Amino acid sequence: MDFKDILIKRRAINFFDPDRDVEESLLKTVIEDAAKAPSSYNLQPWKLMILRDHDKKSKLQPLAFDQPKVTEAPVILVVLADRDGWKEGNSTLESVFKNHVTSGKMQPEQREWFLGATQGLYGKSSESSQAFANKNAGLFCMSLMYAASAHGLETHPMDGFDHDGVKKELNISDNYWIPMLIAVGYLKPGVEINPKGWRQSYEEMVIK
Numbered sequence: 397m398d399f400k401d402i403l404i405k406r407r408a409i410n411f412f413d414p415d416r417d418v419e420e421s422l423l424k425t426v427i428e429d430a431a432k433a434p435s436s437y438n439l440q441p442w443k444l445m446i447l448r449d450h451d452k453k454s455k456l457q458p459l460a461f462d463q464p465k466v467t468e469a470p471v472i473l474v475v476l477a478d479r480d481g482w483k484e485g486n487s488t489l490e491s492v493f494k495n496h497v498t499s500g501k502m503q504p505e506q507r508e509w510f511l512g513a514t515q516g517l518y519g520k521s522s523e524s525s526q527a528f529a530n531k532n533a534g535l536f537c538m539s540l541m542y543a544a545s546a547h548g549l550e551t552h553p554m555d556g557f558d559h560d561g562v563k564k565e566l567n568i569s570d571n572y573w574i575p576m577l578i579a580v581g582y583l584k585p586g587v588e589i590n591p592k593g594w595r596q597s598y599e600e601m602v603i604k
């Protein structure tokens with residue numbers, strides 16, 4: 397599919413077919429494709445929880461303004477932004493550095509420089525760690541939605557939920573912030589999608 401078609405085709409779908417599941421292998425492909433997203437220093441400070449179980453989704457729905465798509469969609473992705481993703485000892489950061497060394501991009505003695513750079517940029521305050529986690533996980537979310545679209549799936553991003561309630565319900569540790577839940581599935585048969593909403597024009601977006 398042409399990228400322009402994906403841009404047009406991706407919509408926030410409100411009505412999912414509850415009887416049509418998303419194949420495990422297809423979802424895996426979507427997630428692996430989405431992982432091509434860019435990130436600060438390639439630190440990829442994101443993780444995912446995949447909810448398919450109806451009981452689990454039912455417990456989530458009241459925490460998400462009772463949005464019916466939480467249970468109607470066969471899959472809910474809970475995206476986790478890692479506020480500690482810049483820290484020494486963080487398993488993803490350590491893998492990134494190890495790969496830099498094995499690929500010859502960095503020398504082992506550059507470790508202190510690398511850790512100092514990530515700490516200096518993202519670890520100065522709780523705001524900078526939060527911003528680091530949000531912006532990178534947000535890009536991953538966008539990638540997930542476009543990848544899903546490219547593979548014939550529909551999605552719906554949601555930030556209408558009780559953040560602390562969801563964290564507690566799913567036993568999510570404090571280093572993670574949840575930028576959004578993403579419902580994934582197929583459009584309910586017979587439902588028509590509303591025309592795409594208003595978008596800013598080039599002139600409105602570009603500030604002179």
Ligand SMILES: Cc1cc2nc3c(=O)[nH]c(=O)nc-3n(C[C@H](O)[C@H](O)[C@H](O)COP(=O)(O)O)c2cc1C
Pocket residue numbers: 406407408409463553554555556557576592593
């Ligand atoms: C971060 C984010 C959070 C959103 N949260 C919700 C939500 O909780 N409930 C909802 O109905 N729509 C939600 N939306 C969907 C937007 O309303 C929708 O993307 C927007 O109206 C544009 O429509 P389109 O995605 O179909 O182009 C969210 C979108 C984003 C990007």
